[in-house]
Amino acid sequence: MSVREFVVLGTASQVPTRHRNHNGYLLRWDGEGILFDPGEGTQRQMLRAGVAAHDLNRICVTHFHGDHSLGLAGVIQRINLDQVPHEVTAHYPRSGQRFFDRLRYATAYRETVRLTEAPVDADGVLAASPSYTLEARKLSHPVESYGYRLTEPDGRRMLPGRLAAHGIEGPDVGRLQREGRLGDVTLEDVSEVRRGQRFAFVMDTRLCDGVHALAEGCDLLVIESTFLDEDAALAADHGHLTAGQAAAVARDAGARHLVLTHFSQRYPDPGEFERQARAAGFEGELTVAHDLLRVPVPKRR
Numbered sequence: 545m546s547v548r549e550f551v552v553l554g555t556a557s558q559v560p561t562r563h564r565n566h567n568g569y570l571l572r573w574d575g576e577g578i579l580f581d582p583g584e585g586t587q588r589q590m591l592r593a594g595v596a597a598h599d600l601n602r603i604c605v606t607h608f609h610g611d612h613s614l615g616l617a618g619v620i621q622r623i624n625l626d627q628v629p630h631e632v633t634a635h636y637p638r639s640g641q642r643f644f645d646r647l648r649y650a651t652a653y654r655e656t657v658r659l660t661e662a663p664v665d666a667d668g669v670l671a672a673s674p675s676y677t678l679e680a681r682k683l684s685h686p687v688e689s690y691g692y693r694l695t696e697p698d699g700r701r702m703l704p705g706r707l708a709a710h711g712i713e714g715p716d717v718g719r720l721q722r723e724g725r726l727g728d729v730t731l732e733d734v735s736e737v738r739r740g741q742r743f744a745f746v747m748d749t750r751l752c753d754g755v756h757a758l759a760e761g762c763d764l765l766v767i768e769s770t771f772l773d774e775d776a777a778l779a780a781d782h783g784h785l786t787a788g789q790a791a792a793v794a795r796d797a798g799a800r801h802l803v804l805t806h807f808s809q810r811y812p813d814p815g816e817f818e819r820q821a822r823a824a825g826f827e828g829e830l831t832v833a834h835d836l837l838r839v840p841v842p843k844r845r
Contacts, residue, residue: 558610681753
């Protein structure tokens with residue numbers, strides 16, 4: 545049975561707190577696992593969340609500030625220690641290659657796993673498989689940063705009424721799905737488009753075209769909201785979003801489920817992020833993330 549869920553490993557911004565670890569997030573997508581922005585402590589948070597090194601197929605780093613990348617060294621070494629039997633691919637801004645190299649080889653260890661480096665230097669598709677297409681979009685931050693978007697290919701939904709009207713049943717349904725035609729009846733005659741699911745991961749950034757492109761039509765949108773709206777000037781100066789700005793992006797993009805994360809330690813009440821997001825007009829499902837939270841990807845429309 546396929547599993548599609550988002551596992552929150554850490555939700556702090558630059559400074560961790562007693563209750564918030566540095567960043568770290570895992571997207572389970574059928575049989576694959578994509579780890580996003582492993583900050584300090586990610587390896588331990590994986591243990592607490594029941595995430596194994598064997599679960600990782602890709603690592604996606606948005607940028608090379610420490611709260612998004614210092615956990616890379618431990619995660620990479622754990623992948624090798626556990627002798628993960630499959631290839632693991634790492635995506636990160638090419639401009640930060642020197643940081644990736646330093647983290648990958650921060651200390652001595654035995655390399656046992658094929659870790660493929662696939663740096664990002666422009667908007668575009670990074671990988672394509674039957675299950676998803678992974679793409680990147682440039683964001684606006686003091687250092688080069690990219691957000692990531694995963695899109696499932698569209699499929700077809702069979703319509704029982706139309707199948708019955710054409711007298712198609714049993715094994716003939718599967719044959720029609722495989723071959724696209726059964727006699728004079730085409731697949732389009734008895735089905736409709738089933739839109740693929742869409743997920744986006746948007747971290748440290750000001751409002752920019754890349755944010756909106758990543759968020760468009762998402763079923764699950766994970767987006768930073770480091771600041772509250774009263775500190776919008778501070779957010780812009782540091783290259784971040786407020787809760788209201790993040791929610792407005794989700795509202796305008798038609799996102800179904802919004803997950804807010806990456807919170808400044810200056811705010812003691814996480815409920816205020818939800819209140820400001822609702823005040824911005826977002827009416828879909830809303831989650832203010834906390835460490836070790838699991839969020840299912842919404843079912844297909």
